[in-house]
Amino acid sequence: TGKTGAVAACSWYASKAGLEILQEGGNAFDAAAAVAYTLGVVEPYFSGLGGGGFMTIYNAETKEVEVIDFREIAPAAANAQIWLDEAGEMKQFEKDGQKLGTMSSIGGLSVATPGEVAGMEYLLENYGSDAVTRQQIFQPAIDLANNGYLVTATFKEELESEYAGLAAMGEVGSLYLNDGMPYEVGDTLTNPDLATALQAIADGGRDAFYTGDMAQAMVDAVQAEGGVLTMEDLANYEVKVREPVSSTYRDYTIYSLPPASSGGTHLIEILNILENFDMASMEVNSAEYVHLFAETFKLAFADRAKYMADTNFVTVPLGGLTSQAYADKRAQDIDLNAAMEQAAPDDPSPYEHTDTTHFSVADVDGNCVAITKTINYYFGSGVMVDGYGFMMNNQMDDFSTDSESVNKIEPGKKPLS
16 A cells, blocks of 8 residues: 555556566656566466557646557558458468467467567657666566566466467467476466566667567567568557547546557447436446446447447547537437347447547656556467567457458558457
């Protein structure tokens, strides 16, 4: 507990790493990078160097809210037919004669160009403080990778649920299986190769990851499993700085993520719809309460399927989707006494106008950062980068195989989150 800062992460190790940076005088942004890198060590099934994500930050000095988009990007050679056979069916990824899943979810063709390191480096370069060194920020993650961390109940659960894939993908299994079997809760795991990768980034910054030996190792690993990632894809990766979506809910102002994340926009749409009802009068989790949430979610997800995609490729009516007037119109579709069979999207365009793993860190000055990052499914693509100890994402699976979808695969495009 404390009154001068806070760190909330899904791992004790990660929260501790962030707290230590705050105690050493670093700001929330320094601490967030320490948390992020530590999570990649101790929860490698959720996120890591081979993944990407989004962050919403509040800069106490400028009093501005900004979104840093470090989502993964489709390689230049990716296309809408990348996983489909001549009949238009999804091809299966096979390893030693064993079918492990679709090519969109495992193996090299599931890998998008990772953004995590670019995102953290952008954060530190633009918002980090001089109170702590880069080595201090990276040290907790490096020490855990070298000296070991305890396997948790969640870790064991993921090892067991993904056992077939882990066993079949040799590099992964050699690290995360103990003589071919899942580790037990309380066992200690080390990953010195990942410590090597982290130290290289601590010393060399972004270039240590996106060019040179580590980049070549990523390309080799992905292409060996059928992927199309290239050195050019890695070198050309760019972080995008975006305006947050924003609206009010009763007496609160909410800032959240714009596309290629769908969460923030539709969180706001959902809250705007719910503002039409007397929520305070309803018992939490009563039939009436659950029904209202379910109907509201149906409307928001119908709009999500219709409109949401990477705004560099598609015009998304964000102003309309986050408009209170549009939400009021959608609320009229809700019958408090009957459930909708099928929700349909509406047209938010008339409401457009011009003024319109997760962890969190706050510091004593009021700086805040909220980060969601991932390698997508548990253990991502199953592709391990030889000599560097981290998994590549399978974020390509977040694209649609429908050639008419706004979220179809296109080179350089970010899949909808």
